[in-house]
Amino acid sequence: MSRTKSEGRSGLRLRIQAEAENRPGIYRFLGPRREILYVGKSIRIRTRLLSYFRAREGKARELLRVASGVEWEYVPNEFEAILREFRLIRAFRPRFNVQHRRYRRFAWIRVTCEAAPRIVATRTPRPDGSRFFGPFPATRSLPHVLRELAAVVGLRDCPARTPITFADQFDLLSVPRSPGCPRAELGSCPAPCASACTREEYLRGVEEVTAFLEGQSDAPLERLQYRMDAAVQSRGFEVAARLRDREARLRALRDRVVEAEREREALSFVYPVAGAPEGARVYLLQGGRVQLTLDEPPRGDLGARARMAQALRSAAERKPTPPESLAEPQREELFLVARWFRTHPGERSRGIPVETYLEALGEEAGETPTKELSDIPSRR
Numbered sequence: 001m002s003r004t005k006s007e008g009r010s011g012l013r014l015r016i017q018a019e020a021e022n023r024p025g026i027y028r029f030l031g032p033r034r035e036i037l038y039v040g041k042s043i044r045i046r047t048r049l050l051s052y053f054r055a056r057e058g059k060a061r062e063l064l065r066v067a068s069g070v071e072w073e074y075v076p077n078e079f080e081a082i083l084r085e086f087r088l089i090r091a092f093r094p095r096f097n098v099q100h101r102r103y104r105r106f107a108w109i110r111v112t113c114e115a116a117p118r119i120v121a122t123r124t125p126r127p128d129g130s131r132f133f134g135p136f137p138a139t140r141s142l143p144h145v146l147r148e149l150a151a152v153v154g155l156r157d158c159p160a161r162t163p164i165t166f167a168d169q170f171d172l173l174s175v176p177r178s179p180g181c182p183r184a185e186l187g188s189c190p191a192p193c194a195s196a197c198t199r200e201e202y203l204r205g206v207e208e209v210t211a212f213l214e215g216q217s218d219a220p221l222e223r224l225q226y227r228m229d230a231a232v233q234s235r236g237f238e239v240a241a242r243l244r245d246r247e248a249r250l251r252a253l254r255d256r257v258v259e260a261e262r263e264r265e266a267l268s269f270v271y272p273v274a275g276a277p278e279g280a281r282v283y284l285l286q287g288g289r290v291q292l293t294l295d296e297p298p299r300g301d302l303g304a305r306a307r308m309a310q311a312l313r314s315a316a317e318r319k320p321t322p323p324e325s326l327a328e329p330q331r332e333e334l335f336l337v338a339r340w341f342r343t344h345p346g347e348r349s350r351g352i353p354v355e356t357y358l359e360a361l362g363e364e365a366g367e368t369p370t371k372e373l374s375d376i377p378s379r380r
Contacts, residue, residue: 020046038096108134125324215258269351
């Protein structure tokens with residue numbers, strides 16, 4: 001890391017010109033009390049820092065006006081610079097940073113862990129035994145679409161405090177209850193609040209919702225299609241149009257959930273990045289999260305290769321923490337990593353299955369590898 005003491009603008013520029021190199025890294029502008037004013041990243045630190053002195057207006061000029069120092073550190077590659085910048089901004093919340101400073105709003109679909117489970121939207125998942133789908137960027141329409149899905153498959157959407165008594169729990173001494181809302185009469189809820197269904201009957205709807213969101217079943221869409229065809233046959237075209245729109249919303253929801261899960265699970269591999277003076281950097285990704293970062297051992301150092309293989313294997317065998325149990329910054333980092341590989345498809349193709357990478361290290365055979373790590377076939 002290189003630092004500057006409190007000095008004027010010309011002094012800052014002279015120090016940068018003399019000491020900074022055009023390598024990937026992150027930099028921090030500091031205030032008079034050494035507080036962090038701004039965190040940035042670049043693949044060419046020297047060029048990026050000097051560009052601030054050419055600014056004639058805007059945030060860059062204002063930043064130089066109040067900054068009394070700057071410090072920078074080099075990292076092996078752009079990917080690590082992005083991660084390091086994000087983590088520093090999250091930790092210090094510099095006042096000149098806009099991106100990453102505030103938490104993004106994420107949404108989850110929660111199949112509750114209740115006697116009669118509900119399907120609801122939440123922004124604060126808790127590991128309470130519920131089944132979660134997500135996260136993905138929050139939308140205002142999600143609660144409405146989930147209520148539509150509940151109506152199609154027959155799940156309640158009443159408050160959690162609503163008393164539930166299934167038909168197979170009812171006895172002669174129980175006081176009969178009436179349904180608490182019109183949905184029972186409309187046929188869109190089996191009314192477990194009024195002992196109108198058994199627990200087994202109700203849970204069939206829960207299983208249908210879960211299979212639908214996992215991409216394993218089209219039953220809710222097929223049910224809507226059947227009702228749509230019936231409406232057309234009876235010339236109820238307005239009803240058919242509403243059902244068509246509802247079917248489109250549910251299909252879009254399901255596709256969004258399935259694609260998000262598929263993309264996250266696909267980001268599970270060893271990601272080696274070469275090019276730094278110190279040698280290649282190796283990242284173990286599991287479910288879109290960086291679980292381990294290692295430096296690739298020198299060629300011929302079998303002891304170092306064996307230690308690296310053991311570290312990779314141990315980390316890969318640990319069960320990843322589910323997204324709903326992660327802290328908020330770690331959840332947001334999932335999107336940061338996913339965006340990196342989505343916008344850099346060439347980098348994604350560098351990913352190597354863990355076992356393939358371990359085999360190349362000579363871990364499994366216990367003998368000298370016959371090929372270079374750079375020759376390992378990547379994921380295509």
